[in-house]
Amino acid sequence: LTICGNNLVEEGEQCDCGNSESCLQDPCCSSDCVLKPGAQCAFGLCCKNCQFLKTGTVCREEKNECDLPEWCNGTSAECPGDVYKADGIPCSGEGYCYKMECHQRDEQC
Incomplete structure (x- = not known):
């Protein structure tokens, strides 16, 4: 079961910024658990400012x-x-x- 908004990236999600308030402040991830336009990534050791x-x-x-x-x-x-x-x-x-x-x-x- 995939739950968007739980801060865990699960199958079918590109990212998961958590609750809607957190997502408003997230520069890379939208509240529907997909990357915002122009973003390549949202997290990871090889991700900075939403770019690889x-x-x-x-x-x-x-x-x-x-x-x-x-x-x-x-x-x-x-x-x-x-x-x-x-x-x-x-x-x-x-x-x-x-x-x-x-x-x-x-x-x-």
């Missing part, structure tokens, strides 16, 4: 040296899933990436 951020805009910084940053693709409001360097990639001198973290040999004994 440019291709190559960083939406998630790397957390550590075994993590990789993620970038907006210019056609979606969503940031791509978090990705990491492959296990076995060298890091911090004599360490190796394993399960998203840099581990030193002496830590493994």
Whole structure:
């Protein structure tokens, strides 16, 4: 069951700004849960001022040296899933990436 106006984007909705008062103030989403004219998006890490951020805009910084940053693709409001360097990639001198973290040999004994 889809309910427009509950602040949850559900199947068939492009956005959901909540109650009618909130929707009056929302620059991107209308009270019938569709994007306002000219709006590409209403929310998301790759959405700003109702427009998709440019291709190559960083939406998630790397957390550590075994993590990789993620970038907006210019056609979606969503940031791509978090990705990491492959296990076995060298890091911090004599360490190796394993399960998203840099581990030193002496830590493994």
